[in-house]
Amino acid sequence: MLVVEKNNLSYEIERMVKEYGSDRQSLLQILQAIQKKYKHISDFAQQEIARLMNIHPVEVYSVISFYSFLSTEPKGRNIVRLCKTIACDMAGKDAVETAVKRELGISFGETTNDQRISLEYTNCLGMCDEGPAMLINEKVYTHLDPEMAVNILNEIK
Amino acid sequence: METTLKTSKKRTGPVLFSNYQQADGIKKAIELGRENILLELKNSGLKGRGGAGFSTATKWMLSAAANAEKKFIVCNADEGEPGTFKDRVLLLEYPELVFDGMVIAGFTIGAKKGIVYLRGEYEYMLPSLEGFLNKMKEENLLGKNILEKEGFDFDINIRLGSGAYVCGEETALIESLEGYRGEPRNRPPFPVNTGYLGYPTVVNNVETLASIPHIIYKGGEWFKKNGTDKSKGSKLFSVSGDCGKPGVYELQWGTKISELLEIVEAKNCKAVQVGGASGVCLPKSQFNRSLAYEDAATGGSIIIFDESRNMLKILKNFMEFFVEESCGQCTPCRVGNTKLLEGVDNIGKGEYTFSYINNLKELGKTMQAASKCGLGQSSPNSFISILDNFKEEIFYSNRKGIKNVKE
Amino acid sequence: MSKSENIRIPVSQQALIVEKPIDITAIGGTVTIQINEKKVSVPFGTTILDACKENQIHIPTLCHHPDLCIAGVCRICVVEVEGLRTLQTSCSFPVTSPIKIHTSTEKVRKARRHIIDLLLSEHYGECYSCFRNENCELQSLAKEYGVDGYSFGHILEPKYKVDKSSAAVIRDMNKCILCKRCVRTCIDLQEVGVLEAIKRGHDTHVGTFLDKPLADVICINCGQCINRCPTAALRANDPSDEIWNAIDDPKKHVVIQTAPSPRAAIGEEFGIEPGHSFTGELNTALRRIGFDKVFDTNFTADLTIMEEGTELIRRLKKVVVEKDSSVKLPQFTSCSPGWIKFIEHFYPEYLDYLSSAKSPQQMFGAVIKTFYAKESKIDPADIITVALMPCAAKKFECNRPEMNASGFKDVDYGLTTREMAKMIREAGIHLPEMPKSNFDEPFGNASGAGLIFGATGGVMEAALRTVYELVTGREVPFENLRIEPCRGFEGIKQAYIKLDNCVESYNFLEGVELKFIVAHGTANAKKVMEMLQRGELRDVHFVEIMACPGGCLGGGGQPIPTSEEIRRKRAQAIYEEEEGLPVRKSHENVHIKYIYENFLTDGPCGELSHKLLHTHYTKRGKYIS
Structure with a gap:
């Protein structure tokens, strides 16, 4: 990482710690904010958070690794999470999955070369009556069929 | 399509989905006073709607009795049980019920702060929920001296989860709020005594809280007219799987599974999963069982499997x-x-x-x-x-x- | 009860918090409960586990450790409490009402066996090929509960790569049962914060920051995690094979120095109750194994006192007389390599406060390969120096690049008490049966002051005995030389001793109250450093810090298990042995006098001693790249 980038990130994290507070109970909110902005929480960011909150870096890493929506590895600009739990599974998740993989040329757990999309599975989205469902960033898409899903993915930037 | 999310409610029911005017419950609560609220609640027989079925009145009484400088009300909106989506409907279509319920809870146990722990998957609801809270603030249903009642201060914050089903467990939820891994705590001590940041904390399910304004406004007697001896009131069922009309239904406690299957137009039904992945799977021979705490208990998830399923x-x-x-x-x-x-x-x-x-x-x-x-x-x-x-x-x-x- | 907002909350959740009723005396402060049909009275708030222990009922535990806060995660200690649907963990359940407990019903027995079965199913390897064989808590439980097969299968391939990156601590997560004792040790007990639970569900494992190798994170090598691991997931980096090779090599002259703490604890490895020293027996055993010379590290402990004490007096002089503000006080001891790495990582800006004196181990290495080599006319290139230490961090210390003052690697191998016991057993020796013998010349038997280095406060006590006498010409004013304020296991001890009627050359110290602090365990070290940061140590002169709880006798290389009770017994053994020694002050050790007269002729802190016996430190910082 460039020094300038590091400085900017440090500044940003300092601002967030100021906004949410440096108490432990702010940790998850700060991590969510960084995840949202940078699409991952880098090792440098983790250590900056640890320093400013007076906790150990491994504690930050431990918390990140616990929650599915936080990641330490860079992700694409858009994170697509396809629900794989029972109701969506029964409603035809497999066909959507196959179509999406074929269209993007990547598997789940991977990111497209142009950093546009990361594909992930997720557990129940609470859309069981409208499955198959997927989440793109924080937006939810339901009643998917393979063609629809692919069209939606092709439209996102 | 990006969902409109207003399509899931399938049947207007007798209790939760009955008419309610925002703030009516809060006004009545102020009128009644703490002890009468607790009595009304006790009389209603309301039990936790998240699945565990602990008496809500008892939970509130324990934390009301606890001596502490701060107390918290937490709304558990970490709805993650496979096949459950009733909280989504409540939060989107009836936020006034949920938030009024929290305000009444705060008034009763003496908490000044409420926290909604909203699962990360529901982040899209955040703008509308926050808008609603702001509106409540403007109407003095939140903030200082609520409805001009001296010393009745209460605020609600929304905190997001980050994709961990276990955080729906109340002590894991508290750990998560405190910035830790969502690992459940040893009990005792219980959250009603030692909860968020060590203070007495009432953690209630969205649906439980949504029942409160009705009970307070219309009375415990009214509430318990519905349901069975041991399961008072009605219940929201999230129905999914092989049926003609999946969605959220408000039905009386005690409704038979077979009745429910008819209502939702399930055909060739082989099995019903009552209570989500953590519930039990019942075969045809048990479809005459009733949905109730004392029989087939559930937090509301009903998943239907037809003959073709493995x-x-x-x-x-x-x-x-x-x-x-x-x-x-x-x-x-x-x-x-x-x-x-x-x-x-x-x-x-x-x-x-x-x-x-x-x-x-x-x-x-x-x-x-x-x-x-x-x-x-x-x-x-x-x-x-x-x-x-x-x-x-x-x-x-x-x-x-x-x-x-x-x- | 609420968590104070200023205090960092331990990561491993709140310890047990019991809401006390408003008036405990109303119920007499005790609760009468029924355990397996027997009525017993226990203090309010006692855990079921303790209540059972008091009443001679054994409940198995795994994640529970007397030094650590409660976890309640292994679930092996479950019991039935009447009226509760599920089983309850006895380690975490406080008795606050007259409950009825059943500790060995079918449900309980079955659950415990299932839990053992589950742990075994993911526990890679077999007991007979494991160094913790016969000293493994999982193995003992399997035996206790008659587990005679793998009901739920057994993992056949290792899941994790063994982390051998560290010079001190090896982590084999294939043996880990996730009791998280190491996590609680690292974060709560030592406040180093290297280990935590990573990921969740079936992927949960104990890991470091970004799962990096241990050598790349800020581990201080204290090895306290090893002492508390119930299985073989953690161990020290064992050099015994290389040592055997050196012994077998006729060209090599292999000498060993033995620190004070191993001799007070090694008996435990041979089935002896804690609290017995085996100094003489150990000397004999080491010679029978084939070490060419057996030296006493206490000799260089005495030398450390001379060097560090002189350094302290010089610092005092510079501050008191010359008003030199560049000189840092208080002076911190530097014998504990865990503490050194701790301060290098966490407080790099305070390295100037450390005494520049090397630890006794490293002094000895340098002395052996120079003075001893010369005296005994052996080429230092042919000398292998082994250090028997209670310590894991010593392994890292001897590998520091700066530790080659003799022109060679000063100390070739650091060996723990546990590894030594293994070598002794391998040589067919049962230690307690050995006849006693003395240490070898030219260093001979050292003073008692060196011996008490093994207990927290020992370095301070030894230093005071010498400094006070040098400065005042009189013995320290404590009965039988027992400087009580230095003794005991309190986390941080503070006291002072007044210097009056000083001898002429030290009259600049007339009337000075020599203030000192003794701390053990890095969590306490952290507190002391925070006091220093806040400027609260301005009038303190000398601080002793040991990285391990209890001091070296509780070191990361000592026999397993450990507890405060065991550490107290080891301390008692050390103090008892010390009182029987003829010489009990470092400056009265004749061999010390000899080395200053014949080798380090420009005296303590002189030019040669600076070259051989002093060192410098590295600003490491906390950033992990």
């Missing part, structure tokens, strides 16, 4: 869910679920003996008894009930003509 595949889907979603701290749940999943795979491959199967079922019982929290205590339910209730299909049929769950 029960073993369904079980595999459930067990995979628990293997991933266990917090991983206690042995029975972390390793136990893995062993049950392994068992499902071995059955699928035909590599099993019945003594091995029995051993796994016994292990399931140990998990139910010895796991640290409700996740591990209930995750073997579907394993045991599916293997018991669908023995024929799983062990004796050649499974020809049974469709893969994934087809």
